[in-house]
Amino acid sequence: MxxxxxxxxxxxxxxxxxxxxxxxxxxxxxxxxxxxxxxxxxxxxxxxxxxxxxxxxxxxxxxxxxxxxxxxxxxxxxxxxxxxxxxxxxxxxxxxxxxxxxxxxxxxxxxxxxxxxxxxxxxxxxxxxxxxxxxRITARLLPRFRSATDNVHEMQLVRGLSGRERQVLQLLADGRSNADIGVRLGLTEATVKSYVSTVLSKLGAQNRVQAALIAQRVAGDFR
Incomplete structure (x- = not known):
């Protein structure tokens, strides 16, 4: 606790x-x-x-x-x-x-x-x-990872998310915890956890930080 x-x-x-x-x-x-x-x-x-x-x-x-x-x-x-x-x-x-x-x-x-x-x-x-x-770190990280990734492909992956999954991704990118995301979207924490797992899987991200970086790179595509 x-x-x-x-x-x-x-x-x-x-x-x-x-x-x-x-x-x-x-x-x-x-x-x-x-x-x-x-x-x-x-x-x-x-x-x-x-x-x-x-x-x-x-x-x-x-x-x-x-x-x-x-x-x-x-x-x-x-x-x-x-x-x-x-x-x-x-x-x-x-x-x-x-x-x-x-x-x-x-x-x-x-x-x-x-x-x-x-x-x-x-x-x-x-x-x-x-x-x-x-x-300020995000601004420095994006160019580093952009050169090693296909942004067009990432935009396609983000477009493939459902509306609710995009909402979860945006809040995840803002550093929100599962509990906080649940409060903001009116979902249980268990439901949010399931959404987060699905979003990571669909984006091919290993963790929340990588998902946040993807969200920042293609921000204009789903904000």
């Missing part, structure tokens, strides 16, 4: 090799009153140890850390039983790790200099099962 459903604060682990950054993130997240940073980590080994020692809902992970880096740790982390939802903390210097992070189970990408309110909202959305992408 998390704060999202009345079960206590959202429990977060911060993994970054810059202690000052971790301290700043801790202060702004805990100021929300519903988020508790249960541990900090300066490298991948410390991150995995923290997750094993604490019950964690959300892990915010810097990829470039000394020793075991965040990407290597992410691959191990997401394979654990009761693994926390993980999002990558990054700068504008997006490298080839983006595709790997998605494949290893990252549920979002956040810029380290994001506005406090955005980071707090992102943690809540992640804890509720959503996916998060800083709009």
């Amino acid at each position: 998390r704060a999202e459903d009345g079960g206590g604060p959202i429990r977060v682990v911060l993994a970054d090799d810059e202690a000052m950054l971790r301290r700043g993130l801790r202060v702004l997240l805990e100021a929300d009153g519903t988020i508790r940073v249960v541990a900090e980590a300066g490298n991948g080994d410390e991150l995995l140890a923290a997750v094993r020692a604490h019950r964690v809902d959300v892990a915010l992970i810097d990829v470039q850390m000394p020793g075991k880096d965040g990407l290597t740790a992410l691959r191990t982390l997401t394979a654990l039983a009761d693994a926390p939802v993980a999002a990558v903390l990054t700068t504008f210097d997006l490298d080839d790790y983006v595709a790997d992070a998605l494949r290893f189970g990252a549920r979002g990408f956040l810029l380290k200099d994001a506005e406090p309110a955005m980071l707090v909202r992102a943690v809540h959305d992640l804890a509720a099962g959503g996916a998060v992408l800083d709009p």
Whole structure:
């Protein structure tokens, strides 16, 4: 049970090799009153140890850390039983790790200099099962993935979705959780889960973040 459903604060682990950054993130997240940073980590080994020692809902992970880096740790982390939802903390210097992070189970990408309110909202959305992408990161990711995909084909796939499936895709692209989508569309959470699975399957997306990127690429086709 998390704060999202009345079960206590959202429990977060911060993994970054810059202690000052971790301290700043801790202060702004805990100021929300519903988020508790249960541990900090300066490298991948410390991150995995923290997750094993604490019950964690959300892990915010810097990829470039000394020793075991965040990407290597992410691959191990997401394979654990009761693994926390993980999002990558990054700068504008997006490298080839983006595709790997998605494949290893990252549920979002956040810029380290994001506005406090955005980071707090992102943690809540992640804890509720959503996916998060800083709009500035999305603008950088789209060209990278556009060169490796057939946009015409993706537009055809989106056109093949039903009206309700397109609504679900749009809300999913906005980072909404299944529960939030259900409230907005008047559907049960179980029904939304079924819709999300169908949408991912029809789009050939492995996860919600990939589906969100497809939605952003062909936004004009279904908004």
